[in-house]
Amino acid sequence: MTTSHPGIHPRHGLDEVIHAPVRFSIVATLAAADKAEFGFVRDTVEVSDSVLSRQVGTLEKAGYVAVTKGYVGKRPRTWLALTPDGRAAFAAHCQALRAIAETAADR
Known part of the structure; x- marks a missing residue:
């Protein structure tokens, strides 16, 4: 019989913000x-502009993603980057998954 230990x-260690499949x-x-x-992130993750915008908004509110707007020539562009907090949260989340x-493998 195994005993349950809360928090162990x-x-x-999973991050609820990152855990959603699209945000992950x-x-x-x-x-x-x-x-x-x-556009690169949208195409890589295979979602629509609106889905990416909504999920990036959630990540930005959590402090995990920084959004920068600018131009390439006369065309507007948006760049996304992980913040240091976002990188740390992602590393911790991946460690929890591992x-x-x-x-499970040890059982």
Whole structure:
């Protein structure tokens, strides 16, 4: 018989903001670069502009993503980048996922 210990299971290390599949995909994409253009992230994650905008808004409110607007020539562009807090949260979230997988494999 196993005893439950509140707060010990690695799932407690998951970040609820990042855990949603689309947000996780956005953060994973941004973790691989210093910054990425909105359209690149949209196409990589395979979502619409509106879905990406809404999810980026959630990540920005959490302090995980910085949004920068500018121009390339005369065309407006939006760039997305993980903040230091976003990078730390993503690393911790990934570590929690690995710990959950390892815990399951050890049983």
